[in-house]
Every structure is written in structure tokens, then in C-alpha cells.
Amino acid sequence: MGPPPVLLLLLVLPLLAAGVVLRQSQEPKELWGYVQVRSKAHMFWWLYYADNPTKDFTELPLILWLQGGPGASGCGFGNFEEIGPLDKEMKRRNTTWLQAASILFVDNPVGTGFSYVDDCSLFAKNLTTVVSDMMVFLGEFFTRRTEFQTIPFYIFSESYGGKMAAGIALELHEAVQKGTIKCNFMGAALGDSWISPLDSVLSWGPYLYSTSLLDDKGLAEVTGVAKEIMDAINKNQYGLATELWGKAEDIIEENTDNVNFYNIMTKEVPEVKSNEQGNLHLRLYQRHVRNMHKDSLNELMNGPIRKKLKIIPDCVKWGGQSIEVFQNMAEDFMKPVIDIVDQLLAANVNVTVYNGQLDLIVDTMGQEAWIRKLKWPNLNQFSQQRWKALYVSPESTETAAFHKAYENFAFFWILKAGHMVPSDQGEMALKMVRMVTQQQQ
Structure with a gap:
């Protein structure tokens, strides 16, 4: 393991956007730093304390945000494009989750964002390593930041981050039970999450067909490659399944005139033309990770933020190792973790699933399909519940989402949102956070 993990803490003044009128006299308190999770493997994190006009951070929960990819940066994309206090124009975000919680962004797996490895053999190759590294980080974080040990702690995630969140949540729950990590872990929220890749792939054709984005011929082509992926997964040929997944996406783009996998109401113009595809992993990386860089x-x-942080090594470029992160996880990419969700529910951990109506890559049909495969004894009672319409405010008449819950499992169907729910429906996403963390509306 090498030397003990080192936690570097810096308390700093944040960037201020000129001309922006703030609701409070100062921006929220921030901390950031690195944790050495293994010898020569360094994980970057960025913490914002809750910014609520009537409540201290001690009265609000702490949320760990995990981005997808693998290789997409929570400290970058999640922070400045989705839920942090400022957008990428350095303007105040009206729907920042800091109104409801403190937020801990972490660039994981190592090599993502500002995280880095000194040796290319140290990139994570499977979920086990991702979870192990995060346990080192969380152990160090809660040991040093004792003010968060008793505050309700939740993991929220998006895309592949949901797969990582499931594994991390189970390991964290066990660590808390054993007393090896001191924190008040309250549950995990899996957003548009890659829990069962096969169920997502099998639903792509029917979803696109039902929304008039495939004709009969296109549906037959997509269904054909989906069956190839199913055969590969059934034979435990996960590397082949990842390659075929890339082929399936190519077929979809050809048949739909380049539908955006993250929101079917928009169009994605590919950087790499079909006759210039080259390396498969590079193509997949460009479509799903570079898209967020x-x-x-x-x-x-790599400009103002790097200058602000002051601790990023000269040899590290934000996102510079992310393609290696993606490529190293290729063999693990198509493996399902439905069993881990079952274990979380059996351990009485609160699990929330939320999904954007317009997402294709992890469409809602696919999410519902893997949920039906759960062995959770209360699944039937959950299924029999009638969902409830949700509105962003008491004055609103437009349905923003539907919600269903039973015991320690909940589902949010977020309308008019794609893969990045907080970006597309910020008000509803914030309302959902308050509901999940059991705050009064």
C-alpha cells in the first residue's frame, strides 16, 4: 500500500463573478485536496459547505457526488455543469444543491479529472479496485473532517457513477457497521445509472421505435446487435460485449441521423465520421467521456480553476488521464450489479433510483426492467404502489415528475430530462434531493 494516505486541506476564498449579486455576504466555505489512496495513486476532492440562508451546514446533510464515464470528472462537470454553486461562466447557479446540502465532489476512479497516477499500471480495472480506493478516501475524509461524522451522509450519482455508487455504498455500510469508518451513512441515489447494461441495451430499440426515431428496418438492426450483446454477456465475454455495445451505438446513430444518447430531443454531431472510426475505445471515449470535457x-x-486550487502538480492536466481510465475499465464495463442493489436493500440501506424521461443511453424502460429482476422480498408491494405526480412548487400546474416508494426503495421518473437530470430539470432535481434526504418541503 505504500505510505499512509496524506490529506491536504486548503481553506480558500472562491472565485467571484463580477457583477453578480449574492444572497449572502460571502460565498460558501470550500475545502479541497488530495488523498493518496494507493502508493503513487492520488485522488482529488473538492468540498463545498452547504449555503442556506436559514440553516447552518450542521443542520443539513452531506452529499457525495459521483460522475460517470468512467473517467468523467465530478469536480469539473458535476460541479460547474450540474449542481455546484457556479456554472462554467462563473455565474451563480439558482438550482445549486448547496441550498439543501454540503457537497463532496471526488474525481474517481484515479486518473479522472485532477486525480492522477504516477504509474500506468495503477489505473483501476474493475469495480473492486474503485470501491477499495474510495474506502481509503472516505476513511481519511471522515477521520480528518470530524464535523461531518454525525451529519446524514448520502451518495448521489449519475450514469456509470451509479454502478460505482452501489458498490461503494455496500462497502461503506459494512465499514460503518464494523466501526472502521465513522459516518452517518443514510443511503444511495442512483441517477440514470449503468446498473444493468444489458437491460439498457435491450430497451434501446423499443424506446427509439416508440418515439419515432427508428423504423421497422432500424428496429430490426438494433434488435439484432442487442441479441449479440446478450449472447456475449451470457458467455461472460464482457470485453466482447463492450465492443458490440460500441457497434450498437454506431447502428443507432446511422439509423436516427445521430440522435443524442443523452437526450433524444437533441442531435449529436459526431466528431469521428463512420468511415474514420479507428480505435473502438477511442470512439467510445469521445462519445461518452470527452463529451463532458x-x-x-x-x-x-486547466486555466482559472487550476490557478485557484494551487495544488495541482505541473505534470497533471485536468482530464489528461481520462481515456486511460475508460480503457482500463472496458472489461468491467458491461458487468451488471443488480445483485449489489439487492444486498443494499436486504441490509436496509435506503436506495433511490431516478431517471430522465428523454435519456437513451440509460433509458427508463431499461431501469424498470432490471428493477423487476430484484430479489427484494418487498418488490411486489413496491410495484403495486400508485405513483404520485410531483410539481416544482405548490403554484405550478405542470407535472415535473412521478414518484413511488415503499420501505427503503424509491423511484423518481423525471419528465423533460435527459441523462443529466440536474442540468435539464434543475428545480425538480433540487426538490428530489430534499425528498430523498428527508427535508421538509
């Missing part, structure tokens, strides 16, 4: 965010993170 666009020029404006890249310039912000």
Missing part, C-alpha cells in the same frame, strides 16, 4: 469546461479547469 468540452473546450469551454476544459479551458476553465
